[in-house]
Amino acid sequence: MESKSFVNSTSLDLNLNPFRPMDDEEVPKGFDGVLGAQACEKASIKKEAGHLAEELDRISSENKKLTEMLAHMRENFNALQSQLIDIESKNSTKEIFIKSRKRKAEEEYFGNMFSHSSDEDSCKRPKAEHFKTKVSRVCVRTDASDTNLAVKDGYQWRKYGQKVTRDNPSPRAYFRCSFAPNCPVKKKVQRSAEDPSLLVATYEGEHNHMHPFRADQLSSSSGSSQCANLGSVHSFSSMRSSSCPTVTLDLIQSGLRESAKNSIQHADSPAFQQFLIQQMASSLTRDPKFTETLAAAISGRINLDYTLN
DNA sequence: CGCATTTGACCCGCGC
DNA sequence: GCGCGGGTCAAATGCG
Numbered sequence: 001m002e003s004k005s006f007v008n009s010t011s012l013d014l015n016l017n018p019f020r021p022m023d024d025e026e027v028p029k030g031f032d033g034v035l036g037a038q039a040c041e042k043a044s045i046k047k048e049a050g051h052l053a054e055e056l057d058r059i060s061s062e063n064k065k066l067t068e069m070l071a072h073m074r075e076n077f078n079a080l081q082s083q084l085i086d087i088e089s090k091n092s093t094k095e096i097f098i099k100s101r102k103r104k105a106e107e108e109y110f111g112n113m114f115s116h117s118s119d120e121d122s123c124k125r126p127k128a129e130h131f132k133t134k135v136s137r138v139c140v141r142t143d144a145s146d147t148n149l150a151v152k153d154g155y156q157w158r159k160y161g162q163k164v165t166r167d168n169p170s171p172r173a174y175f176r177c178s179f180a181p182n183c184p185v186k187k188k189v190q191r192s193a194e195d196p197s198l199l200v201a202t203y204e205g206e207h208n209h210m211h212p213f214r215a216d217q218l219s220s221s222s223g224s225s226q227c228a229n230l231g232s233v234h235s236f237s238s239m240r241s242s243s244c245p246t247v248t249l250d251l252i253q254s255g256l257r258e259s260a261k262n263s264i265q266h267a268d269s270p271a272f273q274q275f276l277i278q279q280m281a282s283s284l285t286r287d288p289k290f291t292e293t294l295a296a297a298i299s300g301r302i303n304l305d306y307t308l309n
Numbered sequence: 310c311g312c313a314t315t316t317g318a319c320c321c322g323c324g325c
Numbered sequence: 326g327c328g329c330g331g332g333t334c335a336a337a338t339g340c341g
Contacts, residue, residue, distance in 0.1 A: 158314085160332095161332070162315070162316075174332070174333075
């Protein structure tokens with residue numbers, strides 16, 4: 001399939017591989033001297049160009065296939081995620097009916113890592129402000145023995161309080177964003193009562209400044225590939241819609257703790273989204289059933305593509 | 310010395 | 326009205 005459009009591209013007079021050994025079959029028989037050598041060289045260049053064009057075409061089509069597969073995976077992931085959100089929101093609605101008291105509902109809020117109610121502070125704040133305030137949650141899997149409640153997300157946080165809550169033996173830490181003066185964002189971090197290895201970070205409000213990590217990237221000319229990568233990631237804010245999905249990050253996995261330190265961002269930042277997608281992709285690929293199904297789907301697709309070509 | 314963290318006190322909203 | 330409990334304040338303390 002690859003060669004059909006590029007075999008005639010003799011106009012490509014590129015000597016891209018001058019060190020390629022001359023093939024005996026390429027040497028025209030019966031020619032001597034300079035003219036023979038030139039003709040021979042031209043023929044080999046043409047052949048070389050043809051090979052390169054084929055290779056380029058092959059890589060391009062491979063790249064196209066991979067892009068399609070990635071898009072397909074993204075679609076599937078988005079569909080699954082929206083299904084999950086639907087299911088969870090239905091569950092949380094049921095629980096709200098069952099539990100009359102708000103604090104009991106909150107118990108579920110922190111107990112269930114995939115619940116989406118975001119009105120933890122509804123009793124504290126005026127309703128108007130509650131609707132204005134953006135609330136997001138991130139669950140970070142860390143070592144249970146690690147007493148540090150710091151969740152590295154790239155921002156600079158100043159701890160202003162710590163409280164032991166009624167329904168959880170581990171204390172809840174309160175942080176304010178200290179990167180910019182007057183930044184309204186607050187963060188609460190507490191270990192999950194059910195799973196002490198899970199750190200639940202609740203973010204409130206929106207930063208009124210650029211992310212420090214991105215500011216660094218913009219100021220430095222290096223890391224352009226990473227910037228491009230980050231720019232292509234879908235906005236996590238858009239995924240949040242009306243509810244507040246919880247994201248669980250397994251930082252215990254080898255290397256992830258370090259990468260999280262470097263790239264985990266606030267839920268709104270593209271860098272965080274990138275990390276999130278990588279994390280979710282790795283979670284999916286660790287599932288043998290998913291891998292099996294995906295492999296079957298991919299092989300089927302590739303076979304189809306090859307038969308078409 | 311300046312900044313961040315700790316921690317007990319205080320405030321305030323909610324439910325009974 | 327009172328008690329409970331989450332959230333915040335601010336003085337004390339620690340650290341580089």
